[in-house]
Amino acid sequence: MGSIYNHGKNKMKVIAIIQARMNSTRLPQKIMTNLCGKPMLWHIVRRVEKSKTIENVLIATSVNKEDDIVKEFAESNNIMFWRGSQDNVLERFYESASYCHADIIVRLTGDNALIDSGIIDAGVTFFRENKYDYVYYREGLPLGVAVEIFTYDALEYAYKNANDTQCLEHVTPYFYQNPHIFSVKRVPCIGKNYNNLRWTMDTEFDKKLITEIYECLYENNNDFTYGDVLKKYNKHPQWIALNDRVEQIQVTYPGERIL
Numbered sequence: 001m002g003s004i005y006n007h008g009k010n011k012m013k014v015i016a017i018i019q020a021r022m023n024s025t026r027l028p029q030k031i032m033t034n035l036c037g038k039p040m041l042w043h044i045v046r047r048v049e050k051s052k053t054i055e056n057v058l059i060a061t062s063v064n065k066e067d068d069i070v071k072e073f074a075e076s077n078n079i080m081f082w083r084g085s086q087d088n089v090l091e092r093f094y095e096s097a098s099y100c101h102a103d104i105i106v107r108l109t110g111d112n113a114l115i116d117s118g119i120i121d122a123g124v125t126f127f128r129e130n131k132y133d134y135v136y137y138r139e140g141l142p143l144g145v146a147v148e149i150f151t152y153d154a155l156e157y158a159y160k161n162a163n164d165t166q167c168l169e170h171v172t173p174y175f176y177q178n179p180h181i182f183s184v185k186r187v188p189c190i191g192k193n194y195n196n197l198r199w200t201m202d203t204e205f206d207k208k209l210i211t212e213i214y215e216c217l218y219e220n221n222n223d224f225t226y227g228d229v230l231k232k233y234n235k236h237p238q239w240i241a242l243n244d245r246v247e248q249i250q251v252t253y254p255g256e257r258i259l
Contacts, residue, residue, distance in 0.1 A: 016051070
């Protein structure tokens with residue numbers, strides 16, 4: 001197992017990069033979905049900002065005209081942003097990370113409204129302590145809660161060497177495909193496996209669920225946690241049926257199940 005982790009730096013700058021665009025194929029404009037009076041993207045940023053390990057948050061969107069609204073949103077809310085290629089998301093991430101001088105990148109997406117700062121912090125801590133190039137934290141969490149973490153050095157190497165469509169579009173598969181270069185870890189779930197739960201917003205069914213969860217838990221603040229949502233499922237068993245038939249678009253890569 002290889003590694004290109006930079007062991008020489010004492011202070012590693014951790015940046016959360018949220019990829020977000022308006023022209024989602026299955027649910028267009030979902031990132032601006034109104035949740036308790038605020039756009040979903042606003043909630044995601046504010047939830048990430050509660051992290052104790054994240055130094056700053058950046059929204060990575062495309063240069064397409066329809067994503068002007070994302071730029072305007074970021075500017076009006078004093079959020080860092082970068083605009084790059086729509087299709088070459090790997091390039092967009094590399095440019096974004098270079099722009100904000102990131103050493104460690106936490107990759108997030110604009111459809112995960114229930115992202116949890118505690119899980120981010122636990123993942124970053126694990127990543128730092130074990131000096132991996134790439135970590136998926138954790139396998140078995142509800143879809144939309146786990147986070148991907150990797151070094152700038154690994155991202156730069158992938159950017160300079162990856163050339164197939166899958167790697168360019170999905171950012172991280174190059175890490176899985178090259179375990180002789182990168183040290184890769186998918187951290188297994190502790191306790192019960194909840195990967196049957198969809199907490200991402202990709203369809204109208206998902207939108208209904210996320211909206212109900214926010215209406216139940218938000219109460220003018222974003223302090224509710226992953227655990228809080230799970231507890232509410234006991235009183236709202238109907239939530240499971242709202243989107244349990246949605247088929248997730250599966251993308252698998254060589255080496256993906258390396259642990």
